[in-house]
Amino acid sequence: MSFEADGAGFFGSADGQRWGGRFMPEALVAALDELDVAWREAMADPRFVADFDAILREYAGLPSSLYYAERLSEKAGVRILLKREDLNHTGAHKIRNVLGQALLTKRMGKTRVIAETGAGQHGVASATAAAYFGLDCTVYMGAVDTRRQALNVARMNLLGAKVIPVDSGSATLKDAINEALRDWVASVDHTAYLFGTAAGPHPFPSMVRDFCRGIGDEARQQSLDQFGRLPDAVAACVGGGSNAIGLFTAFLDDADVDVYGFEAGGDGVDTDRHAATIHAGESGVLHGARTYVLQDEDGQTVESHSISAGLDYPGVGPQHAHLAQSGRAKYLPVTDAEAMDALALLSRTEGIIPAIESAHAVAGALRIADEVKAAKGPDATILVNLSGRGDKDMETAIDWFHLGETDDQEVRA
Amino acid sequence: MSVARAFETARAEGRAALIGYLPAGFPDIDGSISAMRTMVESGCDVIEVGLPYTDPVMDGPTIQTAAQQALEGGVRTRDVFRVVEAVAGTGAPTVVMTYWNPVERYGVERFAADLASAGGAGLITPDITPDFGQEWVAAADAHDLDKIFLVAPSSTDERIAMTTAECRGFVYATAVMGVTGARKATSDLAGPLVARARRTTDLPVAVGLGVSNGDQAAEIATIADGVIVGSAFVRTLLDHASDPAAGLAALSELPRDLAGGVRRG
Known part of the structure; x- marks a missing residue:
């Protein structure tokens, strides 16, 4: 399978559904x-x-480290590696x-x-x-x-x-x-x-994708250097999908590495308040590309919802649409509540406060842990892209967890 | 009447054609029909019926406001065909101006069939180009509908030739690099663009974006076969939102001013 777009910017095979392109004003x-x-x-x-x-x-502090999150791994029941994009200059990939x-x-x-x-x-x-x-x-x-x-x-x-x-x-x-x-x-x-x-x-x-693909290129090499093997699965959150495609690209040709994207499930995909575009959207054209779009019967864009502003988008990058349809990557929704639980868990177990976006990926990894372990054995490893840090999300966290309201605040985790 | 015939008539009268735009369902469906009929009575040769869309990247604040109001009022794609039918009933050629996703969602072939059976003359597609619009080109050809694509000051000569070769009815030349909306001065980019388009086609070339009064229409009429006016009509209705009768009265004055312009040009 080719993962490159053709000259017109379409992903996918010529005889099947093609994603992307350039549906734009002539100007x-x-x-x-x-x-x-x-x-x-x-x-x-x-x-x-x-x-x-x-x-x-020299300026952005890259490559970011690949970190074995041991205490989180104990909770998850699989080995979890975090690609620390949260440590980059300006706090994200x-x-x-x-x-x-x-x-x-x-x-x-x-x-x-x-x-x-x-x-x-x-x-x-x-x-x-x-x-x-x-x-x-x-x-x-x-x-x-x-x-x-x-x-x-x-x-x-x-x-x-x-x-x-x-x-x-x-x-x-x-x-x-x-x-x-x-x-x-x-x-x-x-x-x-x-x-x-x-x-x-x-x-x-x-x-x-090409400017972000260092995430996966570095992580793949770091995984080989530090652990002598590739991960069994890689995971990232998907809004538009730049951090995810930046991670995935290096692993797409590694058939043994499963690829997971986690979309914003908001209040739940059975409600109308979510941003799970691949899960719940349909093929359409938004902002110049053919991709999955949250839209109504008339093709009007439907407002998305996510607790995470960075995932709150009713479209998704066209290569993700192709990876989903071709089956090379699996995309699953993670709710606001699951993401916030994971945010608290990562904070408490590892001393890392992730961006709420990235917390979706952590929550997703926790969810698929059993499945990955069942398929790949007891030493199964999931590599998660921790795409950003959570400083910007403290207001949301304060509201969500009622932080600071009592002296001995107990965060659900 | 066809769009081509409307341009021929205008040409025979020694003037440019006047093309007026309003979104369907603004201020409501019946109100938009009345307004467009008024525009025909007061001198518009061709009517552009806008299909309101949530993400109108080529529109400025005036048309965005109208489109949003129409959507909040519940206008549906099928209502647009009802508006087309009513306006085409006046005898004025009626084209739909729409962003692409609603067409794709409705079904390209079904959209063409329903537009044709409503008496619509064709489609203006501001956010796709012929190289990405082949499905529409095929459907339009099958239903004998006009295909009006845009050329812009930034278009290369090669792209202008490619675009005009796929147009039928007329060629839409954008006078400025920018979005819809009234502007004080007429752009000096329109003339060279029209000339470049004419070197590639015998189709009429109409100029849109930023034309809002008779003087500007007169200026454009000296260089182009048609003058396209949108935001100025919308603005007139928005300014009389509380008094629809006064809105229609004011609306009927605007084409007279513009029509005077296209005759002076």
Whole structure:
């Protein structure tokens, strides 16, 4: 099976359902073509690749470590390895993508970047990259999200970025993307759109994946070096899916490694308040790509829900749609409550407070532990991408766990 | 009447055609029908019926507001065909302007069949290009519907040729790099774009985005075969939201001003 998109940006076989592509206004096609060419040339240029590696190493603190979470493993009944993307500069895997795209922006001679953000992690990462490279930066963020992620808004401001709250539609991530696209149509001659996830029109799904694939490339080698073997399964949370595809890519050709993506199940997939796009969505076109979309009978996008702003998106990267349909990866929903339980458990057992996004992956790993052990034996190992840290989520955690309300607070775990 | 005939008539009269847009279901379904009929009576040659969509990336705040209001009012894809039928009944060629996902969801072939049987003349598709719209091209050809794709100032000559070759009815040239909405000045990008499009096709070329008054219409009419106006109509209705009768009265004035413009041009 080929996991690469074809020249038009489609994943999948020519005779089956094809995912991705570029369903976009003509006004942006020239810019997307320009980006596609520039990206391919850059990736084939050893100097660009070396510059990118050096920035990741010296500035962003990469490679992130692979950590055997022993106390969590005892609870889970399988060996759990955590890829510590939470330790990266700015606190999440997102820094890889933005440094790659911003380096490319410099190479293309553009002077301004725009970005959309949900949780604010991509916005902070974009503002950081813009500061690092001396680019003007405007970040679009749903008005609902600017309220629930006020700390990240402040960080972006401090980094010199302009944050524009978006009130239209559901005032969340998808509307921030709409507004960023509207900006881009009018500014495309001097502005690059730093797309925050492995979704959207070609070449973004492939380009963002390639800038993030260091997660899996590092983790695979670290697993071999530190443990002498590959993991039996890899797991990541999936919103748009950049951290997941960044992890999965290195393992797709390892037939013995099972691949799991965990979507935001919100209040439960039997309710209408979730963001489990692959589980509950249907094929459609959103933000330039054919993929699974949460939509109604008329093709109107349905508002998603997740306790985690970073997973609160009614679409998903098209390569995940392909991996799901082809059966190479399995996608399962994890509810808000399961994710928060896992967040508390990881905090208490390992001293690591994960982002709520990443807590979905931890919860998912706990859920599949028995299944993986049954299939792979008592030494089974699950490698989990801990895509970000939880500092930004403390307000949500305070509300959820009623933290600080009594002296001897007992967190469910 | 076909779209081609409407352009021929306008050309015979020595003027540009006036194409007016409103979303179906705004302010409500019957209200949108009345408004579009008013636009026909007061001088619009072609009507564009918008299919409201949750994620209209090519629209500015005015049309977004109207589309959202229509969706909150419960407008459905099937209602759009009802509006098309009522407007086409006036004799004015009526095309639907829609983002792609509602068409795909409805079923491309079924959409084409239902649009044709409602008397619709064709479809304007702002967020797909012919290279990704072949399913629509086939369905439109099967039902003899017009296919109106957009060309933009950023389009290469090769892409303009590819796009106009797939168009039928007319070619939609976007006058500015940006989204829909009234603008004070007319863009200087429209002229060169129309000229580049004309080098590739004999189809009429109409210019849209940012045209909101008679003077701008007159200016565009000197360079193009048609003038497309959307946000200015929507704005007129939004400004009279509390008094629909006054809204219709104001709406009937706007085409007169614009129609004066397309005749002056």
